[in-house]
């Protein structure tokens with residue numbers, strides 16, 4: 001009796017690893033979609049406001065939702081350490097927050113919920129689908145191809161989207177400014193006035209004048225942004241266009257603004273900032289990522305991802321290497337700068353005339 005030779009399929013370890021890895025790209029949006037779903041359902045807030053871990057039945061009845069869908073969603077998010085199970089009695093367990101979901105409550109001090117909702121909103125997701133066309137033809141920017149307007153024109157025309165963006169940026173500002181205040185308080189010594197250019201809803205300046213009460217802050221942003229910013233002691237809101245002028249102050253603060261623009265506009269903005277400060281004692285404080293740093297640090301990947309986000313969403317913006325920062329700073333007429341790394345993806349660059 002003859003038998004067929006046994007066909008052996010031998011996969012190398014690398015091939016198997018690649019097959020596993022590729023599923024991250026096939027289904028990679030799933031964790032993001034589920035975190036967004038949990039925020040929209042308000043699950044992190046409900047768990048935070050409940051004194052003990054919540055059983056499936058309690059959470060289902062609080063949400064008034066389908067029990068089996070909720071069970072599957074929570075099982076998935078527990079796997080990703082967004083939530084955890086804890087005993088509530090000898091026979092039952094309940095859902096509780098983890099360090100990750102503590103960052104997803106809507107109003108917590110370090111909440112990132114609004115930034116998750118903004119970054120993964122249908123408006124932002126649409127631009128990613130236009131990236132390859134733009135890379136090939138370099139004509140219409142991805143955001144413009146998706147929305148017939150640039151990012152800032154679109155926010156001016158859509159107040160709901162403008163709020164989504166400003167709330168999202170405020171999340172980032174709370175974390176970054178806390179790291180600036182903790183890591184380099186000396187930067188603010190002796191400043192009587194400081195203008196935050198592109199300061200959004202004023203979150204940054206509110207935190208800075210609270211920590212350094214001798215500073216009077218000017219929050220400078222587009223008119224439609226400051227028109228809805230809430231009032232704060234020692235912070236004046238001024239509407240205008242940073243390409244026309246920047247209000248005068250001892251120092252200019254620029255956080256997450258220059259990365260929205262290509263070098264030419266960046267240099268123009270920096271020149272306007274230079275005109276706004278005293279020639280002898282003034283400075284510009286840039287708080288942004290520096291990518292391609294030699295030393296290893298935990299925010300390396302964030303910088304690279306943000307660089308792609310700038311490509312897809314902004315007016316030709318980019319995250320910059322030290323050499324690229326040095327170029328725009330010197331082209332704008334500044335003579336020297338110093339750098340401080342902080343406990344965030346940003347670094348702080350002090351720039352002097």
Ligand SMILES: C[S@@+](CC[C@H](N)C(=O)[O-])C[C@H]1O[C@@H](n2cnc3c(N)ncnc32)[C@H](O)[C@@H]1O
Nearest residue numbers: 169173198199200221222225240241242255256
């Ligand atoms: C990425 S957000 C950064 C907000 C804030 N600095 C932060 O880090 O949270 C960029 C800001 O620049 C503002 N902006 C855009 N174009 C501007 C212009 N021509 N003049 C003044 N502000 C502008 C936007 O409205 C937005 O608030």
